Amino acid sequence: MLFMVEMDVNIPLDADPELVAQRKADEKAYSQKLQAEGTWRHIWRKTGLYSNVSIFDVESNEALHDLIMALPLYPYMDMKVTPLNRHPSAIREDDT
Amino acid sequence: MLFMVEMDVNIPLDADPELVAQRKADEKAYSQKLQAEGTWRHIWRKTGLYSNVSIFDVESNEALHDLIMALPLYPYMDMKVTPLNRHPSAIREDDT
Amino acid sequence: MLFMVEMDVNIPLDADPELVAQRKADEKAYSQKLQAEGTWRHIWRKTGLYSNVSIFDVESNEALHDLIMALPLYPYMDMKVTPLNRHPSAIREDDT
Amino acid sequence: MLFMVEMDVNIPLDADPELVAQRKADEKAYSQKLQAEGTWRHIWRKTGLYSNVSIFDVESNEALHDLIMALPLYPYMDMKVTPLNRHPSAIREDDT
Amino acid sequence: MLFMVEMDVNIPLDADPELVAQRKADEKAYSQKLQAEGTWRHIWRKTGLYSNVSIFDVESNEALHDLIMALPLYPYMDMKVTPLNRHPSAIREDDT
Amino acid sequence: MLFMVEMDVNIPLDADPELVAQRKADEKAYSQKLQAEGTWRHIWRKTGLYSNVSIFDVESNEALHDLIMALPLYPYMDMKVTPLNRHPSAIREDDT
Amino acid sequence: MLFMVEMDVNIPLDADPELVAQRKADEKAYSQKLQAEGTWRHIWRKTGLYSNVSIFDVESNEALHDLIMALPLYPYMDMKVTPLNRHPSAIREDDT
Amino acid sequence: MLFMVEMDVNIPLDADPELVAQRKADEKAYSQKLQAEGTWRHIWRKTGLYSNVSIFDVESNEALHDLIMALPLYPYMDMKVTPLNRHPSAIREDDT
Amino acid sequence: MLFMVEMDVNIPLDADPELVAQRKADEKAYSQKLQAEGTWRHIWRKTGLYSNVSIFDVESNEALHDLIMALPLYPYMDMKVTPLNRHPSAIREDDT
Amino acid sequence: MLFMVEMDVNIPLDADPELVAQRKADEKAYSQKLQAEGTWRHIWRKTGLYSNVSIFDVESNEALHDLIMALPLYPYMDMKVTPLNRHPSAIREDDT
Numbered sequence: 016m017l018f019m020v021e022m023d024v025n026i027p028l029d030a031d032p033e034l035v036a037q038r039k040a041d042e043k044a045y046s047q048k049l050q051a052e053g054t055w056r057h058i059w060r061k062t063g064l065y066s067n068v069s070i071f072d073v074e075s076n077e078a079l080h081d082l083i084m085a086l087p088l089y090p091y092m093d094m095k096v097t098p099l100n101r102h103p104s105a106i107r108e109d110d111t
Numbered sequence: 112m113l114f115m116v117e118m119d120v121n122i123p124l125d126a127d128p129e130l131v132a133q134r135k136a137d138e139k140a141y142s143q144k145l146q147a148e149g150t151w152r153h154i155w156r157k158t159g160l161y162s163n164v165s166i167f168d169v170e171s172n173e174a175l176h177d178l179i180m181a182l183p184l185y186p187y188m189d190m191k192v193t194p195l196n197r198h199p200s201a202i203r204e205d206d207t
Numbered sequence: 208m209l210f211m212v213e214m215d216v217n218i219p220l221d222a223d224p225e226l227v228a229q230r231k232a233d234e235k236a237y238s239q240k241l242q243a244e245g246t247w248r249h250i251w252r253k254t255g256l257y258s259n260v261s262i263f264d265v266e267s268n269e270a271l272h273d274l275i276m277a278l279p280l281y282p283y284m285d286m287k288v289t290p291l292n293r294h295p296s297a298i299r300e301d302d303t
Numbered sequence: 304m305l306f307m308v309e310m311d312v313n314i315p316l317d318a319d320p321e322l323v324a325q326r327k328a329d330e331k332a333y334s335q336k337l338q339a340e341g342t343w344r345h346i347w348r349k350t351g352l353y354s355n356v357s358i359f360d361v362e363s364n365e366a367l368h369d370l371i372m373a374l375p376l377y378p379y380m381d382m383k384v385t386p387l388n389r390h391p392s393a394i395r396e397d398d399t
Numbered sequence: 400m401l402f403m404v405e406m407d408v409n410i411p412l413d414a415d416p417e418l419v420a421q422r423k424a425d426e427k428a429y430s431q432k433l434q435a436e437g438t439w440r441h442i443w444r445k446t447g448l449y450s451n452v453s454i455f456d457v458e459s460n461e462a463l464h465d466l467i468m469a470l471p472l473y474p475y476m477d478m479k480v481t482p483l484n485r486h487p488s489a490i491r492e493d494d495t
Numbered sequence: 496m497l498f499m500v501e502m503d504v505n506i507p508l509d510a511d512p513e514l515v516a517q518r519k520a521d522e523k524a525y526s527q528k529l530q531a532e533g534t535w536r537h538i539w540r541k542t543g544l545y546s547n548v549s550i551f552d553v554e555s556n557e558a559l560h561d562l563i564m565a566l567p568l569y570p571y572m573d574m575k576v577t578p579l580n581r582h583p584s585a586i587r588e589d590d591t
Numbered sequence: 592m593l594f595m596v597e598m599d600v601n602i603p604l605d606a607d608p609e610l611v612a613q614r615k616a617d618e619k620a621y622s623q624k625l626q627a628e629g630t631w632r633h634i635w636r637k638t639g640l641y642s643n644v645s646i647f648d649v650e651s652n653e654a655l656h657d658l659i660m661a662l663p664l665y666p667y668m669d670m671k672v673t674p675l676n677r678h679p680s681a682i683r684e685d686d687t
Numbered sequence: 688m689l690f691m692v693e694m695d696v697n698i699p700l701d702a703d704p705e706l707v708a709q710r711k712a713d714e715k716a717y718s719q720k721l722q723a724e725g726t727w728r729h730i731w732r733k734t735g736l737y738s739n740v741s742i743f744d745v746e747s748n749e750a751l752h753d754l755i756m757a758l759p760l761y762p763y764m765d766m767k768v769t770p771l772n773r774h775p776s777a778i779r780e781d782d783t
Numbered sequence: 784m785l786f787m788v789e790m791d792v793n794i795p796l797d798a799d800p801e802l803v804a805q806r807k808a809d810e811k812a813y814s815q816k817l818q819a820e821g822t823w824r825h826i827w828r829k830t831g832l833y834s835n836v837s838i839f840d841v842e843s844n845e846a847l848h849d850l851i852m853a854l855p856l857y858p859y860m861d862m863k864v865t866p867l868n869r870h871p872s873a874i875r876e877d878d879t
Numbered sequence: 880m881l882f883m884v885e886m887d888v889n890i891p892l893d894a895d896p897e898l899v900a901q902r903k904a905d906e907k908a909y910s911q912k913l914q915a916e917g918t919w920r921h922i923w924r925k926t927g928l929y930s931n932v933s934i935f936d937v938e939s940n941e942a943l944h945d946l947i948m949a950l951p952l953y954p955y956m957d958m959k960v961t962p963l964n965r966h967p968s969a970i971r972e973d974d975t
Contacts, residue, residue: 016267017155018290019164020351027316028891028954046200057153058201059113059166062194062940063884063947063960068115070155075208076290076350083351090316096351098158098210098268098290104142105154112939114962116831123796124219124282158268159212159275159288171880172830172962179831186796192831194882194940194962209347211356220411220474238392249345250393251305251358254386254460255404255467255480260307262347290350296334297346304459306482308543315508363400364482364542371543378508384543386402386482388464401539403548412603412666430584441537442585443497443550446578446652447596447659447672452499454539482542488526489538496651498674500735507700555592556734560676563735570700576735578594578652578674593731595740604795604858622776633729634777635689635742638770638844639788639851639864644691646731674734680718681730688843690866692927699892747784748926752868755927762892768927770786770844770866785923787932814968825921826969827881827934830962836883838923866926872910873922 016072017056017099017111018079023066026091041087054082070099112168113152113195113207114175119162122187137183150178166195208264209248209291209303210271215258218283233279246274262291304360305344305387305399306367311354314379329375342370358387400456401440401483401495402463407450410475425471438466454483496552497536497579497591498559503546506571521567529562550579592648593632593675593687594655599642602667617663630658646675688744689728689771689783690751695738698763713759726754742771784840785824785867785879786847791834794859809855822850838867880936881920881963881975882943887930890955905951918946934963 026035049055057070073079101111122131145151153166169175197207241247249262265271293303314323337343345358361367389399433439441454457463485495506515529535537550553559581591625631633646649655677687721727729742745751773783817823825838841847869879913919921934937943965975
């Protein structure tokens with residue numbers, strides 16, 4: 016089941032640089048692991064913004080929720096979650 | 112080059128049913144042709160809404176503009192266009 | 208899997224009364240059938256508004272989408288879809 | 304009498320962790336007590352967000368107000384309160 | 400129990416003048432009856448706008464809903480409903 | 496002359512508790528004095544929110560402005576000011 | 592007493608040209624009469640928009656309301672009303 | 688050439704009182720100088736708000752920009768700038 | 784003096800095609816004449832939208848207003864007007 | 880390929896003045912270098928605001944993204960990115 020999740024990252028200017036660097040590294044590792052598993056199907060950067068749009072393939076709302084809440088950068092993020100369906104015009108088999 | 116385009120479709124209640132049916136058919140054919148060419152890379156339906164989120168892979172803003180303006184259902188659509196980049200955490204080769 | 212769906216109904220003043228009456232009757236029958244099946248788990252009216260908030264229990268986004276698109280009053284509706292999870296504080300077994 | 308209350312939780316990044324942990328524990332106990340009493344009828348998490356949607360069954364606006372103001376996490380919360388009615392299509396007896 | 404209801408009236412320019420005049424007369428009679436009963440406790444016009452802010456004293460959400468839905472001008476109205484409580488600083492006995 | 500004033504109170508989490516307590520006490524005294532004088536005609540709490548809706552009866556915009564600016568809690572408040580008139584349907588003599 | 596009133600004019604494309612022309616003429620005459628009386632103290636056009644910002648000097652909210660409701664173009668207008676005071680830095684005697 | 692400038696002042700609660708007092712005094716002197724020169728043609732307070740609406744008469748956008756940027760309270764201000772024209776119904780010679 | 788003007792075009796679906804075609808042709812001729820004069824300095828299309836962003840170089844607000852109001856497509860347009868200045872970092876001589 | 884980028888600068892009041900001054904100087908140098916290369920084609924100040932509207936000519940979304948992220952003042956900025964096309968009415972050769 017697919018969900019679009021738009022994540023805007025707002026790191027406070029006075030945040031501890033080391034903590035932030037560590038969280039960014041953890042976020043990258045966490046994201047790439049989920050991408051390798053096929054759960055985090057797509058991740059793109061919005062041009063000019065510290066913001067991404069991602070497509071997740073998960074079993075349930077619960078799975079998506081747990082996955083998002085475990086994002087190391089979550090405390091700095093504003094989220095928008097949009098459930099998706101296969102489009103009647105889609106021809107790609109793997110867009111479901 | 113990738114763009115996210117969110118299309119909300121609002122067909123007036125008093126629109127000519129035959130005209131609408133024809134435009135819908137043309138839209139599907141047009142979309143599937145572009146999908147087959149790889150230009151319209153993804154199209155998903157937003158659950159519960161007559162709205163889609165699409166990912167286009169085009170050469171330029173001009174190409175994207177012409178492609179969108181040629182959508183048969185364009186007169187009924189509200190558009191939001193967001194340019195995308197490859198994300199530094201992305202591991203898929205084809206998400207560029 | 209649970210979703211909150213908020214439906215605002217805007218019936219044009221010049222809509223054909225008979226058509227509207229028929230659609231309202233169909234909507235009620237359709238809703239009560241789904242409620243009886245447990246899919247449409249809750250439906251409440253927002254006080255003072257021609258608008259409802261509903262909780263659906265469905266297998267997937269696709270199922271929810273098809274169900275919503277089949278609403279007889281859909282052409283008159285604005286929708287907002289919010290995926291839900293079980294809350295860590297919830298004590299009711301059936302709120303999942 | 305039913306009310307929908309949507310609660311967005313925004314805990315400041317520099318909040319005292321111990322104070323927050325204590326308030327979270329108090330919040331859970333407080334919520335579960337009210338759920339057991341039937342006042343806090345439903346509580347669901349909004350997928351991907353530190354936000355919940357709850358349905359309260361109370362005697363009056365005053366009762367609801369006092370109940371909300373006593374939430375241990377109230378200082379970190381943004382609230383939206385929507386009064387609800389029984390829907391004319393509802394078939395469940397207990398959705399009033 | 401008190402509710403604030405803000406009603407914006409938008410009568411289509413091409414509405415049947417006689418129908419509108421009749422509905423306005425019915426609205427005035429309906430409102431004054433409820434005011435006399437004490438249900439419609441206050442009604443003020445927002446300066447410069449075809450919009451009012453009213454305070455209702457009702458037994459329940461249901462009562463308020465039925466009352467609002469029966470407004471002759473309802474089809475032309477946008478509503479905003481805000482439940483109210485007695486304020487801890489209020490000194491008037493009758494503001495509850 | 497009547498004005499509706501909606502006051503949202505946002506007291507910073509790190510505000511000095513004693514200062515806040517003093518200002519709250521001053522606010523209550525100040526409000527009750529003006530209520531006794533008939534200037535602050537109504538004050539209601541918005542259910543579930545640290546926000547009130549008030550009706551003021553003043554001689555002029557200037558009078559209202561000075562009165563609002565003297566609110567002890569003003570520094571923590573967001574204001575919305577709406578001038579009101581007597582409604583043509585109003586039957587209460589004292590709603591002017 | 593001063594009020595700022597911002598008026599956006601939206602004349603439907605299919606409005607009767609003669610009716611509109613007559614209303615525009617009546618509006619101009621009405622406005623210039625009130626300007627001559629000093630009630631309509633200032634009227635400026637917002638550059639590039641069919642919208643004006645006006646400053647009225649009136650005795651009361653009621654007076655302002657009646658004046659606005661009598662605008663010939665009122666049916667085509669969206670209004671925003673902002674009560675004003677003399678500014679503590681103002682040096683002009685006549686800006687009260 | 689006329690511009691409407693709406694200035695909302697938000698002085699942080701923890702700002703240095705002496706610095707703020709000095710800037711307020713400088714702001715008043717600066718404003719009154721420009722008013723005396725006819726550049727700052729009108730300044731009114733929005734009732735109940737720490738916000739003003741001003742009308743400037745300047746030679747160019749550049750002149751207006753420089754003038755605004757030199758406001759001592761600028762760091763605490765949110766601005767909205769609206770270019771104005773003489774209205775075709777205006778009868779005052781000096782409203783250009 | 785420079786102004787940015789953003790024009791969103793919304794041509795009603797039931798507009799007379801011949802009238803629209805004529806107005807579009809007139810708009811193009813009108814725009815190109817002003818571009819040739821240097822008044823309409825830049826015009827770009829917003830990708831995917833029937834909307835443009837233009838930069839005008841005019842003598843005054845009045846000049847800009849008259850120019851915009853004379854746009855043949857004006858009845859179908861929503862406008863946003865932003866006055867501009869030369870930027871302190873600008874190196875191009877002709878961006879003033 | 881052209882993009883409009885609107886940059887609102889919000890420098891915290893308690894930011895280190897020296898750090899800010901250095902970043903501003905770096906920003907100017909960085910901008911002027913890109914302007915000289917023709918990448919940063921236009922930059923204008925929005926009158927009265929610490930905000931600019933810029934037109935970039937870049938090879939791709941990636942190029943634009945990298946360029947924006949390298950802005951020394953980026954941490955203090957809110958961005959809005961709008962892809963542009965050549966307008967069918969444009970007569971300037973260099974507006975592509």
